[in-house]
Amino acid sequence: MTDDRPVLTTRQGHPVYDNQNQRTVGARGPATLENYHFIEKLSHFDRERIPERVVHARGATAFGYFEAHGTVGDRPVAELTRAKLFQEKGKRTELAIRFSTVAGGRDSSEVARDPRGFAVKFYTEDGNWDLVGNNLAVFFIRDAIKFPDFIHSQKPDPKTFERQVANRVFDFISQTPEALHMISIVFSPRGIPASYRHQQGFGVNTYKWVNAAGETTLVKYHWIPKQGVKSLTAEDAAKIQATELGSHTKDLYESIEAGDFPEWELNVQLMDDHDHSELDFDPLDDTKVWPEEVFPLHPVGRMVLDRTPENFFLENEQIAFGTGVLVDGLDFSDDKMLVGRTFSYSDTQRYRVGPNYLQLPVNQPKGTTVATNQRDGQMSYAVDGGQNPHINYEPSLLGGAVEGPKPDHDELGPEIRGRLTRKRIDRTNDYQQAGEHYLLIEQWERDDMVANFIDALGQCDRMIQERMVWHLLMCEDELGLRVGEGIGLSPDDVRHLEPLPTQTLTDDEKARLSNLGKNGPRDVTGKVMTHCVPNERVTA
Numbered sequence: 001m002t003d004d005r006p007v008l009t010t011r012q013g014h015p016v017y018d019n020q021n022q023r024t025v026g027a028r029g030p031a032t033l034e035n036y037h038f039i040e041k042l043s044h045f046d047r048e049r050i051p052e053r054v055v056h057a058r059g060a061t062a063f064g065y066f067e068a069h070g071t072v073g074d075r076p077v078a079e080l081t082r083a084k085l086f087q088e089k090g091k092r093t094e095l096a097i098r099f100s101t102v103a104g105g106r107d108s109s110e111v112a113r114d115p116r117g118f119a120v121k122f123y124t125e126d127g128n129w130d131l132v133g134n135n136l137a138v139f140f141i142r143d144a145i146k147f148p149d150f151i152h153s154q155k156p157d158p159k160t161f162e163r164q165v166a167n168r169v170f171d172f173i174s175q176t177p178e179a180l181h182m183i184s185i186v187f188s189p190r191g192i193p194a195s196y197r198h199q200q201g202f203g204v205n206t207y208k209w210v211n212a213a214g215e216t217t218l219v220k221y222h223w224i225p226k227q228g229v230k231s232l233t234a235e236d237a238a239k240i241q242a243t244e245l246g247s248h249t250k251d252l253y254e255s256i257e258a259g260d261f262p263e264w265e266l267n268v269q270l271m272d273d274h275d276h277s278e279l280d281f282d283p284l285d286d287t288k289v290w291p292e293e294v295f296p297l298h299p300v301g302r303m304v305l306d307r308t309p310e311n312f313f314l315e316n317e318q319i320a321f322g323t324g325v326l327v328d329g330l331d332f333s334d335d336k337m338l339v340g341r342t343f344s345y346s347d348t349q350r351y352r353v354g355p356n357y358l359q360l361p362v363n364q365p366k367g368t369t370v371a372t373n374q375r376d377g378q379m380s381y382a383v384d385g386g387q388n389p390h391i392n393y394e395p396s397l398l399g400g401a402v403e404g405p406k407p408d409h410d411e412l413g414p415e416i417r418g419r420l421t422r423k424r425i426d427r428t429n430d431y432q433q434a435g436e437h438y439l440l441i442e443q444w445e446r447d448d449m450v451a452n453f454i455d456a457l458g459q460c461d462r463m464i465q466e467r468m469v470w471h472l473l474m475c476e477d478e479l480g481l482r483v484g485e486g487i488g489l490s491p492d493d494v495r496h497l498e499p500l501p502t503q504t505l506t507d508d509e510k511a512r513l514s515n516l517g518k519n520g521p522r523d524v525t526g527k528v529m530t531h532c533v534p535n536e537r538v539t540a
């Protein structure tokens with residue numbers, strides 16, 4: 001015991017002189033109801049959990065900074081975006097990052113086969129910018145309306161709560177051919193990163209940059225780790241999770257505390273802002289990468305993580321990211337996933353954390369003064385820095401906040417016309433990039449992917465297996481043949497299957513289908529592995 005330790009108090013500041021015994025009538029009870037200390041202690045405990053995130057429940061936060069290069073290739077960045085954080089070489093912006101797994105609950109294994117969330121909050125002088133991405137370059141679906149179904153397929157059976165993961169996941173995937181590209185990455189070793197420090201990050205969706213003249217450019221974001229990319233096989237992951245479920249959080253925390261600060265280079269790919277009818281994919285389709293040999297990566301700055309949270313709950317459970325959180329010079333594209341995401345994040349956070357979640361220190365903008373006319377609501381805490389104590393409306397002659405300067409002109413992006421409709425995009429091209437991915441990765445990654453598919457599909461119903469082998473053959477003969485062989489299915493066993501009712505095959509795809517299993521390898525001459533820097537196997 002030392003004299004400098006604080007005296008235990010209640011939340012009201014009353015000193016507590018007995019924290020071992022509740023107040024009772026006589027030593028054996030009964031208890032009394034006016035026992036403020038006891039009731040406050042238990043009732044606070046009863047409320048110590050908030051709902052876990054519906055996805056990405058398990059995660060780890062760290063803090064650091066972004067340092068801009070001021071250029072994009074050999075051009076000043078200002079030619080493409082007026083976003084202030086990118087402008088000057090050496091300019092630093094504070095940031096928070098939360099890495100996560102997607103499907104499991106708050107205490108689930110961090111070496112599960114799953115994408116990893118890669119969400120960065122930049123506290124810029126123009127307010128916050130959230131870049132909410134993943135460690136894999138593409139996504140499973142391209143229309144936000146499918147997200148709840150997709151996630152339900154990844155979660156336990158709602159009656160038995162059994163996690164028959166494979167059968168549920170592949171039931172959905174087998175009916176969702178756009179997922180084949182993402183599935184081919186998740187079932188490669190990149191589906192189990194060795195740690196949060198050894199993985200790439202991607203914005204995944206297409207965004208826009210806007211310059212001072214209002215001109216717009218399509219942009220995709222890539223984070224490349226200076227530590228390199230390292231992954232685990234399922235076997236090695238099993239050894240790790242046998243003794244430690246939180247290996248990634250532990251690794252991140254310990255390396256930063258030891259002064260080994262992880263670092264990533266932020267790169268962008270750029271495209272003129274139109275629909276690019278010359279491409280065999282749609283630039284707004286998040287199931288596709290933009291080929292790097294055509295759209296090269298340009299470094300724009302680096303991120304260094306040099307601080308761990310003071311408190312896990314305050315800074316990891318209550319941090320809230322959203323794709324709608326953009327600053328001047330950065331904008332949305334018309335990507336149909338992005339609009340759904342933008343609604344969903346702040347909607348869930350008002351429920352999960354509370355309507356005043358943006359007043360919490362980890363979510364508050366830091367480089368700017370907040371002056372809204374929003375007041376009150378549950379757990380309202382902060383008085384906005386620029387707030388007039390009396391005038392909480394606008395316009396007003398009496399005082400209060402006024403509108404900022406208007407931009408001189410509208411954005412000069414393309415004009416959009418069309419009828420209201422419900423339609424899939426043209427240029428779905430669901431198999432090509434998945435097949436190319438299989439051919440471009442290293443042999444050990446191909447072998448691992450095949451083994452992982454055999455293992456997972458081996459647990460599925462026959463009709464799901466048949467459709468999945470059909471899809472894999474449509475991606476790449478060798479992949480479909482090897483996986484098929486592993487679960488006892490040949491091309492002849494699946495040839496009878498018609499395309500799905502939701503599919504419209506292109507002429508190329510029809511030709512592949514008529515020759516299923518005998519098409520020979522796709523031509524990948526001159527292609528580079530756009531979204532994947534080399535991957536090193538780590539053994540446990």
Ligand code: HEM
Nearest residue numbers: 053056098117118119133134139144147204340341344348
């Ligand atoms: C329409 C599709 C999507 C919907 C509706 C959606 C919805 C959500 C929701 C509701 C959360 C929980 C947020 C919270 O409780 O704070 C979440 C978290 C997250 N999502 Fe999505 N998501 C979608 C697609 C994606 C995609 C494509 C990516 C990757 C590019 C992604 C990355 C993340 C990340 C990283 C988090 C965790 C953020 C954190 O660490 O707090 N999501 N998503």
